């Protein structure tokens with residue numbers, strides 16, 4: 001995280017519209033023609049055993065930060081760390097082709113990249129997108145009265161942790177992989193066409209962590225109706241059986257001072273670290289139905305999970 005350097009001259013420019021200070025998903029830089037560049041980078045260690053699926057998930061996840069800001073991805077650079085002594089180059093090729101297929105689906109051109117030898121494999125992309133300056137959606141515009149919409153179910157951290165313990169039913173994993181590989185492109189298009197207050201994507205800090213970042217940046221609080229928060233099939237059972245990632249536990253500890261209400265299970269679910277999760281959108285209540293129908297037209301199953309209220313940044317679970 002670049003935050004400690006935010007006062008350094010390298011981190012400021014008259015053209016920088018979104019920098020590191022709001023912990024937003026990506027940086028936004030104004031170009032002379034009134035358009036903006038949206039830039040982001042994301043890479044991680046394997047989340048599933050299938051190399052092709054890992055590649056696709058890493059690509060969908062890296063693209064997601066551009067979609068969360070209302071942008072369209074243009075180009076990408078691939079980042080690959082590979083233990084060439086231990087794993088075959090054929091497997092590396094499968095990871096890369098999973099990623100390339102996903103980039104092609106997004107209409108994003110891979111223009112290059114860099115590979116190094118590393119005992120622990122890692123894969124991802126730096127993605128550059130664009131948008132008009134007026135269309136940019138940040139995490140700082142949520143306003144009291146807004147409704148909160150989530151476009152993918154939670155539970156991928158719990159499910160991938162159960163997979164590592166060899167305790168995950170194959171059907172449950174397959175549905176999670178499908179969700180993690182799904183692009184947030186359609187959700188991004190829908191929100192831009194409707195006009196929303198704020199958005200972010202839900203990834204490593206879980207729903208609660210990313211919502212709290214949005215609330216801090218916006219100066220507001222949220223009520224979340226836990227019964228309406230979508231959960232992947234099988235995740236609740238695996239959580240009850242004791243599968244919960246260390247990262248999610250750290251999220252829970254970090255969120256705890258600003259997380260009120262809710263039973264222990266729902267508190268854990270909203271803090272579960274997601275890989276390539278959905279968009280969390282704050283939309284004025286007058287436009288929430290339009291957003292819902294636009295998302296439905298785009299084939300995105302979304303849920304209205306709560307609302308923004310006027311209070312110190314915190315989340316109340318109901």
Ligand code: CO
Nearest residue numbers: 025065201203
């Ligand atoms: Co993000």
Ligand code: CO
Nearest residue numbers: 025041042065
């Ligand atoms: Co990111």
